[in-house]
Amino acid sequence: MEINPLSIILVKSDSKGDRMLFRYPHATNQERVSNQRIKRKNPYLLMINEDHLQSMPCPTSNIRDGNLTGLPDEVLSTLFAVKSELCQMKFELKVNNVRFVGHPTLLSSRKVKEVNPSMLFNVVFALQAQANHSVVKCYYDLSKRLGIALRHEERRCGFLSSEIKFMVSTHDEIATRTEDEEETLSDKSAYxxxxxxxxxxxxxxSAYDSLCTSGVVNLMVNKWIQVNFCLPQRVHQSHKPGFIMNPEIIDRCLRCLRPYHGILLLIEPRKLLDSLPDDASPALRRLIKMxxxxxxxxxxxxxxxxxxxQVFQLTGHLLYWAKATVIYPICENNVYVVAPDANIEDKLIVKFKKLFPDLSLYEVLSEFSLSMSISQKSNPLNEPQEQKQLVDLIIWLLKNHLLLQLHTYIQYLPLPLDTSESETKSQDGSSPVTCIENETSWTLDNALNIRLNTVRSIDEIYEYRTDKFPIPSEDIMMLDKFCKLGYFNGGHHIEEIMYLENIRRSQVLQILDKFRHILVTSEHEDPAIALFYSQP
Structure with a gap:
């Protein structure tokens, strides 16, 4: 998978030259044997990097079994040890089908009389060349965070210098072994x-392994400074396998977030609180508890x-780390339908059976094959315990992205308000279209076939206040207000109108009923919530 790193590499450069310090995963045994065969016999012979680069073969692929291969340490150290002018900047390099991403960091010596006044180090991630731009950006962010942490520890106690000194001495010791020692210790490498x-x-x-498994990196560098990182493309797959959640999607969701929205924690609150670092924000802890x-x-x-x-900022944090998802607060008027990308796995069925032993997951989802509200599914005569089980059932289905909520959107399509049958011509004038106004609402297809010259404005509705078609002036004024505010342009659902105008649902439904001949309704998902569902 292109979001997994191929390798993590640490390189340093100072007055003593460039050096590959560490890389993981290490070279395979087969590669080490091949390297030993071509190793120079004269231990005092110097190999110039430029000559090595010129003699290097040009493979078409540097990936084997998901690992980086075919690029010697000398080549990588030369490539990653950039000039000081390029430090503290994004480093990105593509070689064949591999993309390298890092953040070169320049360190000044802690000692005034030090012969080596400065040193450059670079933590580089090797990725597949076709990795998404968002994935590359995330790995660069992690490289930058690691660089900042190592620079901090170097200034505090010289941690990086001591680690580099040990790594260099280990490499030198392995390089100076005799042939007999190499045969005895051929199963070990410096790494x-x-x-x-x-x-x-x-x-x-540990960072590499975490990126390949959970996507969450929690490191305590030198047992002192903490580095926390989340790879959203990976971490969201724990709740939704195969769904790539890029940070841009989360940003769009936050822009669509409104005060009437709610959040649903994807893990238990106590478990989430226990997983927070010691210096976590007290505001975040209060939000999780409430x-x-x-x-x-x-x-x-x-x-x-x-x-x-503050709530919006903390919500964005929980969404990014896949600890929560956006919902509309659960109430009896909510309408749900089976999610278009619902994935029912065996382990999901087992979890469902443990929580709801008397129910079948397939039967429950079949009831939502067509949109259904909670009030339609619940029975007023049920015991409170049964009502609670229904709410718990809806919550569990939402947590596992098996249900999608639908909202009612309203479109104003002004039409003649005759109480009898009226005939109009189609747009091309070739054949008449008969429009019968009855108890059913106009469909969108019929409404769009009406000629524009038959459209009446809201002001003309006042002319139809007869005994046979009485409409209170207050309702007409509300209709006029909602149309002018753009609520009936098909882009605002009922719950949003209720919040913005601070009115009850019954008032909106009353307007819909009285003006059903010119108001068309449709049901679809809220954009802020739909971003967490992959489209079929």
């Missing part, structure tokens, strides 16, 4: 020895004694 002893090498390996899928973000802000902007 394997370094990994067993160096805490920095162990941290880099969070409920039954309340809106605005209510959550009041309950947690936080500003709405």
């Amino acid at each position: 394997e020895i370094i990994l067993k002893t160096s805490s920095l090498a162990q941290d880099l390996k 969070c409920s899928p039954l309340i809106s973000l605005q209510t959550l802000a009041a309950d947690a004694d936080l500003s709405l902007s």
